[in-house]
Amino acid sequence: MKLHFTKMHGAGNDFVVIDATRSRFAPTPALLERLSDRRFGVGCDQILVVEAPSAPDVDFDYRIFNADGSEVGQCGNGSRALARFVREHGLSDKAAIRVRTQTSVLELRHVDGNRYRVDMGAPRLDPADVPFDAAARAERYTLTLAHGEPLEIGVVSMGNPHAVIVVADVDTAPVAALGEAVQRHPAFAQSVNVGFLQIVDRTHVRLRVYERGVGETLACGTGACAAVVVGRLWGQLDERVDVQVRGGELTIEWSGEGQPVLMTGPAETVFEGEIEWPK
Numbered sequence: 001m002k003l004h005f006t007k008m009h010g011a012g013n014d015f016v017v018i019d020a021t022r023s024r025f026a027p028t029p030a031l032l033e034r035l036s037d038r039r040f041g042v043g044c045d046q047i048l049v050v051e052a053p054s055a056p057d058v059d060f061d062y063r064i065f066n067a068d069g070s071e072v073g074q075c076g077n078g079s080r081a082l083a084r085f086v087r088e089h090g091l092s093d094k095a096a097i098r099v100r101t102q103t104s105v106l107e108l109r110h111v112d113g114n115r116y117r118v119d120m121g122a123p124r125l126d127p128a129d130v131p132f133d134a135a136a137r138a139e140r141y142t143l144t145l146a147h148g149e150p151l152e153i154g155v156v157s158m159g160n161p162h163a164v165i166v167v168a169d170v171d172t173a174p175v176a177a178l179g180e181a182v183q184r185h186p187a188f189a190q191s192v193n194v195g196f197l198q199i200v201d202r203t204h205v206r207l208r209v210y211e212r213g214v215g216e217t218l219a220c221g222t223g224a225c226a227a228v229v230v231g232r233l234w235g236q237l238d239e240r241v242d243v244q245v246r247g248g249e250l251t252i253e254w255s256g257e258g259q260p261v262l263m264t265g266p267a268e269t270v271f272e273g274e275i276e277w278p279k
């Protein structure tokens with residue numbers, strides 16, 4: 001059987017997108033591996049599966065699988081790619097579409113050119129919602145790593161778990177080593193995406209993210225949202241922040257607790273393709 005897919009990216013965070021709006025698509029672990037593997041398959045950070053809505057309050061459902069095959073509840077850059085995919089494939093002519101993931105309902109809209117805006121919903125700050133093992137909610141937590149060294153972090157859920165570490169310079173931050181150490185910490189029962197945030201000034205930051213289920217990506221949309229939320233909770237950022245990531249730039253707006261986080265950024269289609277499956 002030939003499986004058709006669309007290769008896309010949002011600021012370098014790349015995706016294989018499958019249109020399952022007309023027929024059910026339940027990928028096996030072997031197929032997810034073939035789609036994500038950059039040498040033996042197509043290659044991507046996440047696989048996005050677009051489905052017909054399961055309830056009338058949204059236009060589409062959408063499933064998200066990390067490169068390691070784990071299914072997750074949120075993907076910021078993927079949501080922008082989904083908005084572009086729906087437009088380009090004539091699946092909706094609405095100016096704004098609503099989509100449901102495992103954990104969230106989002107509103108996506110085209111801004112101009114290749115830019116799309118997503119209402120990511122309000123951040124979830126209660127540790128139990130992340131999940132993160134903490135006695136009580138705090139703006140700052142101190143994590144004790146394997147060799148006893150303390151690490152100050154912010155913890156936020158955007159519908160997926162994020163730990164944010166403020167660093168002096170993202171270029172020299174130990175992203176892989178520290179990212180893996182935090183992901184392995186028992187306080188994060190479902191692991192975590194680990195953001196390394198460099199605050200340039202109150203409206204500009206630089207960010208690198210070591211993603212759960214992938215490793216470091218060139219951009220992480222929910223990571224950018226989580227980083228700005230933490231930066232604002234720590235009193236160091238204004239309501240609208242430009243976030244420079246390795247693959248481009250995202251703009252994040254958050255007016256404060258209980259309010260939605262708005263993310264604006266690029267989405268690109270790279271090519272259409274198909275693979276034989278089962279091989």
Ligand SMILES: N[C@H](CCC[C@H](N)C(=O)O)C(=O)O
Pocket residue numbers: 013045046066072073074075076077078160161193211212213214217219220221222223
């Ligand atoms: N790795 C994430 C999912 C993808 C998030 C990222 N690609 C984004 O743009 O938000 C997780 O396991 O929660």
